[in-house]
Amino acid sequence: MNKQHTLPAGLERRKEDYKLITGRSSYVDDIRPAAGRPPALHMAVVRSPYAHARVTAIHLENARAVEGVIAVYTGRELVQDLPTLQALAMPNMQMKQPERYPLAVDKVRYVGDPVAIVLAENQYAASDGRDLVDVDYEPLPAVIDPEQASELDAPVLYEELGDNILYRMPVQGGDINAVFAQAEHTVRVRLVNQRLAPASMEPRVCLFDFDGVSGELTAWISSQSVFQARDTLARFLKIAPEQVHVHNAEVGGAFGAKTIFLGEEIIAAVLAKRHARPVKWIEDRSENLQAHMHGRGQINYVEAAYTSEGRLLGLKVQILGDVGAFLYGVGPLLPTFTASMLSGPYRIQAIDCLVIGVLTNKVPTGAYRGAGRPEAAYILERTIERIARELSLDPVEVRRRNLIDPTDFPYKTPTGLVYDSGNYEAALDKALALADYDGWRKRQRERRSKGGDERMLLGIGVSTFIETTGGPSRPNAPQEAATVRILSDGNILVQSAVAHNGQGHFTTFAQIAAQVFDVPGSRVEVVLNDAALPGYSMGTNASRITQTSGVAIHLAAEAVREKALRLAASVLEASADDLVATQGRVIVNGVPARSIELSELARMVEVKPDLIEHDSPNPANGAPIEGLAAWHAFSPSGPAIASGAHIAIVEIDSETGDISIQRYISVDDAGRVLNHYLLEAQMHGSLAQGIGQALFEGVVYSEDGQNLTATLMDYVLPRSGQLPNFELDVVETPSPTNPLGVKGVGEAGTIGAPPTLVNAVLDALSPLGVKTVDMPLLPEKIWSLIRAAKIGKTKSF
Template sequence: MTKIPAGLERRREDLALITGHGRYVDDLRPAAGRPPALHIAFVRSPYAHAEIGQISLDAALALPGVVAAFTSPELASTMRPIEGATIPGSKRPERRPLAIGKARYTGDPVAVVLAENRYLAVDARDLVDVDYEPLPAVIDIEAALAPAAPLLYEEFGSNVGLVAKVEGGDIEAAFAQADRTLLLRLVNQRLVPGSLETRACMFDFDPESGQLTAWLSSQSIFRARETLANFLGLDKSRIHVQNADVGGGFGAKNAFLGEEQVTAALAMRLGRPIKWIEDRTENLIAQTHGRGQISYVEAAFQNDGRLLAIKARTVGDIGAFVAGVSPAIHARTGLMLNGPYQVQAIESITLGAFTNKAPTNAYRGAGRPEAAYILERVIDRIAHVLELDPAVVRSRNFLPPDVFPYRTVTGVQYDSGNYQAALDRLLELGDYQGWREKQRERRASNSDKLLGIGLATPIELSGDAGAAPGPREAATVRIRPDGTLLVQSGVSHNGQGHFTAFAQIVANTLHVPAEQVEVQMNDTALPAFSIGTFGSRVTQMAGSVVLLAAEAVREKALQVAAHVLEAALADLVLEDGRVFVRGTPAHTVDLGTLARLVEEQPTLIEQEPPNPVNGAPIAGLAAWRSFAAEGASYSSGAHLAIVEVESETGNVSILSYVAVDDCGRVLNHYLTEAQIQGSLAQGVGQALYEEVVYDEESGQPLTATLMDYALPSAEQIPDFVTDFVETPSPFNPLGAKGAGEAGCIAAPPTIVNAVLDALAPLGIATIDMPLKPEKIWTLIQSARQGKLAQHELAFPEYFTRHTQQ
């Protein structure tokens, strides 16, 4: 599958976007004959925690062009609660799509205004008068667990929303046999997903047909349809969901938070199309954030650098309410602590805390970056304590390639891997020994520009095990009478290159030029299905089902060709869109002719059963297939960063960044490299620049604009050198694994390890992201003055208190 047909060397989906012809939700207009769309604006609480009193809409309704306005009690109190996943040990307070009675974070929506255009809606929104009675807010996640902390939900008696335990192996025995132990406090700061396009939706309800049409910017249109059906009380067959062009999602567009449901409900109530386009400040303060964890980690190890066991105590920031799969993401950290290493025992306790901040949910990596950061910081610290090369320590701890499939002590099943091969390639490609020599020379010269070398060798969970009933992924591939091929997928495309990848798979399978393959997706009316675009799952899951459907339609075509050419199946050859008998290439029939024959004589092939997703027939020379993998796949990689720290300013420059990743079989190096580089940019952002900041007293977000939230610019992102090793997954027919999150998993520990390596001669052993110049400069000055703070670390008592409760 690695051959790339002509015409697919570059992405086929980009031309419209880079020439300004993309059609995002805000570019769309209602169908002909329908009235213009109303625009909705949400009135949001300016307080992090407050009782909501009287809400006056009079001034807003008096503004010309305003069509309607509603308070949260009169609107949301009649609406169903927002649904979401729960896991054992988690609490899910009832959450309506608008705040009722109490606002729990700055940005909590309390009323809505609808007007003839967006500007009028925003003006009217600012005229809504709300009486608030401010309440004490809790912002710090550790402070939220204190006995006297202000409570977000009095009915729970505390702010604990999750208690998750992961245990495996004999932890006490492992620690008893250890030569040494160490304890670290590690922070994964809150991040904004920061997609180019904010949340957006447009809904139109036809009362005559009872059909609701939805245009979204979504990562899962089928999940969106299910959510709307449950919330609105509509049969999902009455809901048609389509994705417009999507300007990024990164996990945050996997689930609705309430604004979309309100917009859909009002479209039905008012009989008018309604559009909502989130503004950037709303996006920064009210869309879900990512990460948000503090971990205390104790590691037991031997004098040769072998890691024996890990005890981890993590508190995760849930925010003001449970959004999507937030508890599962925080709980996943403990499950992933084995990484690529041989570990005898792991004991992890994770608490989730409610705070007066925007909720957290999936953000690129979703639990894997947090675990990788913990583990890779621990491995590097072991190396520095023992004065061993970090590359050597990693090699001594790697799982060997002959142990796969491998079940970790936490119960996770790894499919395949070759971790040493990736590290060996990295050390060669990145000139690791050459940089170590340069570092020795730099240190001998007492240069004020400190050179640091950082490594990380994390793993990445991708795909899914298919535990839920029914298909996880389904697609149809059709040969049309004109000889072209049609691929219909349930995927919600977010810019990753799926149109190109699916066309490549079908072109390879049916031996046709790439130009003959059309790909359709982003529409629930298609004979296809997908649970969504997340978790680096699409190539291995949706790509695999496209392959299965293409193989099935190829076999059907060959059956018809055998009838037409009066030849045995084994003697047929398919090349360049034509079937011929081996040895007699002049005796041929093209695919278009075969499709026409099947239309005229359907009995030439065994007809496909109706599509089980919507019951529609699959007629013609076509095949519908579904797929659910036996298990998840586990990618891996080895990353190297070379940094220079200016001791007089604290500024960090990345001189070199090399990444060698193993994402199974690579179908298209161009697409895969793009995914690696994009996620690396986000990983660099977390390591050096990005951080959601709130005022600790008032709970006001201090990063509410892009002037305050430091997304890295192109100038701040280094040139990356990438390469691949391939250990195919046995769990899907492509042998593919995920690649989309590798960079944001690996880059933070790689860069932090590099900076700490640069600072090691000064006795600086720890630092928290983001590595801002003033933070580094302060540490350097303290070290030079002999005033580095010495902290006695211990597991905080709140872990014991809340786990015993």
């Protein structure tokens, strides 16, 4: 940040960091079964080396003979215990649902598809047994490219479906024909958002223990939602949710990929029930890159209608979503999320989009940091940049002419999405000033005017974008909830079932409660991550937690403070309206000598519970929250639309194709900012991942479906030395969707960085006539473009 900000006392550092950096915390792999339970069995997964094949025979004898191996299973042996996996679908979405089991039966459809399971007394025996499972395959033609997969003569993954098209969903608004008829210009672009691997430091891991006597399952997982995990496990094991006890250990990164179980975790839970013993599974890095969900994976065909002044009138878009080999969770919906956000921060009269979901012989795509939002921003920002280039206008000026005005909110887009608030031009103006945009343009003109064969090419990239964050609870689902309690020592206890995985929830929640009670953050204890806690949480995703659980904590804290004030009023013989809670006491305003400690009030309620009214978070049984406490649930009135303006200055070495980011400026609107330091941390992480997509990362498959990037030697993540010093700032337009006025910011960098950097690179290459390039912008790709342009050939990548 460019300025210093004040935090409540006791929260100068994140509350959660000390135990992490000193090794005092536990991840799932550190956890052992409870005392009195047998040691955990270890699970290993036999995976298909083929992208598409029939399984004709599986030979298990050698694996079963390995010392320490307890059991070996095939999909056919477990088919009765493993129900099919299902994907979510929108109400107006007619989507085919192919039958898919967590363990392949008869046919495999991607390299890494689970074929057999080995259970052993230790992980070494499990690995040895896995290596000795011999599978006979009948290879089938594979289809890897989604454009080829959508053709009628393509190899079909599921014969019962007839083709690989899962759905065709129109997303429309406005009179597109009239808009294109009146347009002075049109332009077409083809854009690719490549597949990405979430690549968290900790891969998937789980430990399940089923008690055959009580019929209860205890689960230790690394997850973004303990409630979704609980309900999924209960459904697959055919037991009540109350019989599943989920404990979320520390999560070593998630980024959307740990929102749901993909299949292996369900198999481990089923086998824990079958053997009545704990079962542990730890995914290795190659499995993680090869067999876990990927993000993005879209091809977009865009036609834009615009005026000679650069005003964008309408968009025709076809989104081809590479769903992968099967459907589960929100993966198939992500291209439709992209379609809903195609207006971005701009006034567009009409949008006509067709979303097509297509099956390919690759692992499925799912939610990865951004989840549909980066693709929408990329479509718009690349298109706006192309319009500016076609009209020989400054891309900033073209954006200005199209931005939604602050007086237009609430603003409804052609796709039906309602924007709650924003000031897009203010963010752009602040970013331009921080970047010295005009100064860099002047330097660029001076360098280009010298002529000659300039080695270092200077490029300036801009993007303005929106980020849909939060939103109401799902229909018929509970709201986010929290309990706040005053303890007998006067400290404040905050309880929420939110699953944290690096966002700083302990610090944010402590800050919210501390500010309500006017106490140091050190006097607030936060307990998270347990489905047994009162309340509910849909999970940590969609940049939503502060505006849902955070608001619930705020409201619960206000409610218990009011209870404390009313109780104190009876003790101090004063009106509650004249009382103030501060520094662990309730005082008579203006007469601090007349006061009572919060601790004393809490002890009074312990002795005489009927001194106050008690909340009940469970209407089914009416069980009250005990003590001087309050429970509150909250759901926002709608999504809070965050936004940002990013600028990148890059230099390209024309002899090597290497790209160097000279400066990166980010100005983001996250509504009312509660903690600037946590916002900065979120931006650093998301910008690093956005830069990774733009410059380095991409899952690459061979024509026969082999993942060529299944190690971190081949799948290139950005290193700290390759990242610039980020220059960050904010504008604050409070959201009316929640009492705190907050918006999310956790995915802003993954949304803004890819188009900003691609636009900067294309700007640097524009004197050579280069108009398009696909991510990642690898040096050899850029070098080839430069060489082709210099010898007079056009080339696209």
